[in-house]
Amino acid sequence: MSLDIDSALQLRRNQSLTSIIRHELEQMIERGELSAGERLNENALAAKLGVSRGPIREACRGLEQSGLVNVIVNRGVFIRALDGREAAELYEIRAALYGLAGRLLAPIVTDQQIAILTGYVEEMDAAMAAGDLNSFYPGNLRFHEAIVEFGGNTRLAAECAAIHREMHLLRRRTLDMPGRMATSNDEHRAILERIAARDPIGAEAALEEHVLISRSALFGPLGHYPDA
Amino acid sequence: MSLDIDSALQLRRNQSLTSIIRHELEQMIERGELSAGERLNENALAAKLGVSRGPIREACRGLEQSGLVNVIVNRGVFIRALDGREAAELYEIRAALYGLAGRLLAPIVTDQQIAILTGYVEEMDAAMAAGDLNSFYPGNLRFHEAIVEFGGNTRLAAECAAIHREMHLLRRRTLDMPGRMATSNDEHRAILERIAARDPIGAEAALEEHVLISRSALFGPLGHYPDA
DNA sequence: CTTTTGCTGATTGTCAACAGTTTAAGATTC
DNA sequence: GAATCTTAAACTGTTGACAATCAGCAAAAG
DSSP states (O other): OHHHHHHHHHHHHHOOHHHHHHHHHHHHHHTTSSOTTOEEOHHHHHHHHTSOHHHHHHHHHHHHHTTSEEEETTTEEEEOOOOHHHHHHHHHHHHHHHHHHHHHHTTTOOHHHHHHHHHHHHHHHHHHHTTOHHHHHHHHHHHHHHHHHHTSOHHHHHHHHHHHHHHTTOSSOGGGSHHHHHHHHHHHHHHHHHHHTTOHHHHHHHHHHHHHHHHHHHHOTTOOOSOO | OHHHHHHHHHHHHHOOHHHHHHHHHHHHHHTTSSOTTOEEOHHHHHHHHTSOHHHHHHHHHHHHHTTSEEEETTTEEEEOOOOHHHHHHHHHHHHHHHHHHHHHHTTTOOHHHHHHHHHHHHHHHHHHHTTOHHHHHHHHHHHHHHHHHHTOOHHHHHHHHHHHHHHTTOSSOGGGSHHHHHHHHHHHHHHHHHHHTTOHHHHHHHHHHHHHHHHHHHHOTTOOOSOO
16 A cells, blocks of 8 residues: 555655756647647646746746757747758768667667567458557557667667657648558568678668658658758 | 857857757766766856856756766755766767778768878877877767768767767776877877778778777776676 | 748746755753 | 754755737728
């Protein structure tokens, strides 16, 4: 019984209102409840969450630094809108980071980790066969998360997660296109195969290519920036 | 005359106390006036800067998100200390990002940009000949900054700058070792040569190697983590 | 009719005060 | 003398209030 109390206290102990609110706002952005360009009203948010404006302002300063919102002095904080150029830039960085993750993982991957990754790919196969995008997406997410985590560079994992969060500022999602599911999972299989072969260079190349193909699916084959 | 007024207004227009304080704290960390592990006293800082605690707390939440400080609930904000593992992780990421920058720049570099980069290398040569570390360091900084900026990915440039700021949390600096200056500039010359040859792969490799050699100079030839 | 000027309400920036927690020093016990 | 308990000072978390700024609209000037 005291477990609940303890865990609640533990939660309260290293989470201030600020961090709770920041996390809540991050999730609202991830779920698309806050759309790009929208303005956050401090008073309204404070009233809605039952807190004062102080913690909300602090949370917004954190979000600003992680690129999720834009703060304009005396005008407020706005959910950041990624234009085509910024999105393309982010994809380039993401490709390099995932490539690094694959290169790090390949030499040290364990058989158990390979099994886990294989499981994710098979999950995605099943989702694909059922045409179920809603269960494909989380599998896809966990597959990529696992690769960067197994790679052992915890900071890299955090950085990839941050970029992933920022990607939600894009309205169109690559995977929204049903046709992309099949080819995407083919690429996953290729990535997995190179990792299982303990081939750092091959894994790096496969992951970079995978991300850049995603970008192409969004921007067209040239990876060109739609709006300057 | 109105130029001064305009620029002053412009300054005041997009700089709140929070952003000014954050910038000031970043610079204090960069200059080493705040050393790793040290605690920031909100009251003392507020008194010293002549503001209230609100803007200071907001600035600290920004610094927290960019990894420069560590916030512990009810205990305060502490200048973050990079242990060996975290530093090594950061070097790995940095190597990948600079490699990307070089790969991006090589195909599009202009003759004028090559001239600028050459100028930096020659500046560093002069500083080296004079044994003047204090003028070698800024040249080194500008050389790397220029490469990521000329590469055209502004977000990548911002990310590299953020990582560079975070590196100042390390006490020992690679370039502190005088013997490293000469070899370091040899590497710069190799990087420049590959960029001038419009060779993306070569430039990427040269930049990655340069960063990883810096890491070795810090951690020993194996790039191994001194403290777990 | 268009442009400018002057309000009004809403919203943000900043501050000072209060409540709860941590820290550290002093008192007490063994 | 060492360890533990007590207590007060210091500090952080949070709040509500005040000042400054901005957006929108109506009235006046051209």
